Amino acid sequence: MKVPCRIVAEVLAVVLERVAPGMTTFELNQIAENEVLKRKAKPAFKGYSGYPAALCCSPNNQVVHGIPNKQPLRDGDILSLDFGAYYDGFYGDAAVTVPVGAISSSAARLIEVTSKSLDLAIASAMQSNRLSDISSAVQTYVEANGYSVVRDFVGHGIGRSLHEQPQIPNYGLPNKGPRLKSGMVLAIEPMVNEKSYDVKVEADGWTAVTVDGGLSAHFEHTVAITDNGPQILTRI
Numbered sequence: 001m002k003v004p005c006r007i008v009a010e011v012l013a014v015v016l017e018r019v020a021p022g023m024t025t026f027e028l029n030q031i032a033e034n035e036v037l038k039r040k041a042k043p044a045f046k047g048y049s050g051y052p053a054a055l056c057c058s059p060n061n062q063v064v065h066g067i068p069n070k071q072p073l074r075d076g077d078i079l080s081l082d083f084g085a086y087y088d089g090f091y092g093d094a095a096v097t098v099p100v101g102a103i104s105s106s107a108a109r110l111i112e113v114t115s116k117s118l119d120l121a122i123a124s125a126m127q128s129n130r131l132s133d134i135s136s137a138v139q140t141y142v143e144a145n146g147y148s149v150v151r152d153f154v155g156h157g158i159g160r161s162l163h164e165q166p167q168i169p170n171y172g173l174p175n176k177g178p179r180l181k182s183g184m185v186l187a188i189e190p191m192v193n194e195k196s197y198d199v200k201v202e203a204d205g206w207t208a209v210t211v212d213g214g215l216s217a218h219f220e221h222t223v224a225i226t227d228n229g230p231q232i233l234t235r236i
């Protein structure tokens, strides 16, 4: 799984360099698809349940699963990018939220808190802990910072399929669910809203947006649980 995960990290790194005002998510998707094919891997999302693109691009109030389009990004936007790769029988999956040009300090703080919530979740993904310790780590930190945790989408096991058991909610009480064991690989992905956690899916059947129009951020890593603690597979 190190290979598809490294490819995901590399592709996202190339895409991130190109994020700027005036760029379109349509072009970012093309870059992602070219980069993954160059590495002899396949885009994991394209065609998954009918999703039409390689890269999920979710600006501002979009939470996840935004479909790339030709509307230019604008200075001050935030943009969530989610990418998966398939290589030699295995999947990798990661996401990141980045600023487009100069963003407000409140948008920057949302990104910071969401990113840190993933770090805390990963730190709790170790043997001897139980699954909901990951969930609880996210919720506690996010809510202490005045934001809300999206309920309608979850992290997941990952391996020979993109989505495997267990589901990993980003909220819940600690010390519940299965015990974490060396050899498990999890895609941990907190989605955090500035205001209410309510989301709805738009008429295209994919784009999830905040109901109140507030900003949303998303970070994800594919993480292996090992005897030496969590190992982030989608970090370069």
Ligand code: MF3
Residues within 6 Å of the ligand: 044, 045, 046, 048, 049, 051, 056, 065, 082, 083, 093, 094, 095, 156, 187, 189, 220
């Ligand atoms: N990272 C997301 C997930 O784990 C992206 C999936 S997009 C889809 O579900 F198109 F593949 F559904």
Ligand code: CO
Residues within 6 Å of the ligand: 093, 094, 155, 156, 187, 189, 220
């Ligand atoms: Co995922």
